[in-house]
Amino acid sequence: AVDPTTDDIVGIRPTMVVLPDPKNPPCTERTMTDLKRIVDQCQSAQVAGAHEGVHPIVVVAETYIEFRKPGTLAATTLINDYDNLAVSRTMSKAFAFAGARVGYLAASEGIVDCLRIVRMPYHLSAVTQAVALAAFDHRKEQLSQVDHLREIREQTAAWLKEQTYKGQPLEVAPSQSNFLLFGGHFDDRGAIFDQMLQRGVLIRVVGPEGWLRVCMGTDEEMRRFREALVESMRAVENA
Incomplete structure (x- = not known):
């Protein structure tokens, strides 16, 4: 379920909920209140066909995080409060590195293992990883524009x-x-x-x-x- 309401979560009983933040289109900001409400709902919702006690994972895709107004709270501030939350970011936009198909993830180790099962099969070469790490070392220059x-x-x-x-x-x-x-x-x-x-x-x-x-x-x-x-x-x- 992409960008669901809490009613959707109860009705669909998904394995994973993906939340683009900001919303796309039109890229309006998702409030922290709305985000917490959905993550809270997923902590108690049951996954269809799964054993009792298996709850949906929430993935917040902060694709345009660098373009948000300074001081805006990011979903990463909630990572330590929720064990069913992951936050993904990409180097495609602000780093102008779309062709490499590379990004990074913040989550608990258990969540990362679950996401590996459903990830897209993009090959992440050693060269791509090295270039991405070099870009992070020069983050100030990369994001100067x-x-x-x-x-x-x-x-x-x-x-x-x-x-x-x-x-x-x-x-x-x-x-x-x-x-x-x-x-x-x-x-x-x-x-x-x-x-x-x-x-x-x-x-x-x-x-x-x-x-x-x-x-x-x-x-x-x-x-x-x-x-x-x-x-x-x-x-x-x-x-």
Whole structure:
């Protein structure tokens, strides 16, 4: 069960509950209260088909943890309080290391053994591990652009809210990641995507109908995005 409610947990009786944090889409923040509520429920829920006393494991995937607002509590602060909780993180985003398919996990030894049974069969070579460890040794340099990307995200969100499509202001979903979900009422988001592509700007057609997604880039890339979006929306409006 992915991103369940407590009722889902009781009804489905899952072996494992996976919680993306922040939620994706649209990458809004999951409150610590909600997280504790779900983990607490899993501590007493029964796994379907298992022996009595076997409870679901909760895996919190903090994929965009580096992009969250400074001072935000992370799920890792709960590891010592729960024996059914694991927290996974990736080097794909802030470390720009997606091709290596490498991440890291915080959990008790027993939980780690359980997760090994269901992990995806990605080969983690010695070279990949060495590069990942080297990246951690230079974490400050590796993450030097994250603060700036966070600023760009907030500036872009503010700018998007000032734009209109067919007379209505654009909506922007709150985000704690390196991208923004925006629009809300695009009646032909595919046409806007095509217009953007013709102008050399690639965004994503993803999420609920009426919405588009843009990842944060360099200052120059975001300038081109803003220019292309305005031109694309006007072109679709006048078609």
